[in-house]
Amino acid sequence: MAVRIDRDTFLQRALERFGHRYSYEEIDYRSYRTPVKIRCLDHPVRLIVITPERHLQTTGGCKYCLRRYRQQAMEAAVTVAAGPGDRQPGATQQPGAAQPWAQAEVSATATGSW
Numbered sequence: 761m762a763v764r765i766d767r768d769t770f771l772q773r774a775l776e777r778f779g780h781r782y783s784y785e786e787i788d789y790r791s792y793r794t795p796v797k798i799r800c801l802d803h804p805v806r807l808i809v810i811t812p813e814r815h816l817q818t819t820g821g822c823k824y825c826l827r828r829y830r831q832q833a834m835e836a837a838v839t840v841a842a843g844p845g846d847r848q849p850g851a852t853q854q855p856g857a858a859q860p861w862a863q864a865e866v867s868a869t870a871t872g873s874w
């Protein structure tokens with residue numbers, strides 16, 4: 761009943777999902793659930809060992825790319841939170857909040873005991 765995904769199908773799906781971000785030249789494809797070695801072209805210093813299944817279900821398996829995704833997602837969230845429409849109407853500053861008691865104290869001193 762399980763869908764059989766052979767090497768060509770995997771490569772095709774990976775290409776659809778990631779474009780040419782990863783290199784699949786070194787994979788030794790056995791099955792959808794057998795880890796293969798993939799290289800991130802942005803971060804080729806490290807081979808990624810991942811099952812084809814997980815590769816297609818995640819951001820690909822490169823932890824450097826994952827970190828970048830997370831940062832982008834966080835920045836996007838911050839931008840949305842600080843955007844227009846999130847301002848609270850009615851939360852404006854009160855007029856005359858310049859502490860009248862302080863002013864009274866100053867004038868009392870000025871017209872003091874002299």
Ligand SMILES: [Zn+2]
Nearest residue numbers: 800803822825
């Ligand atoms: Zn990467």
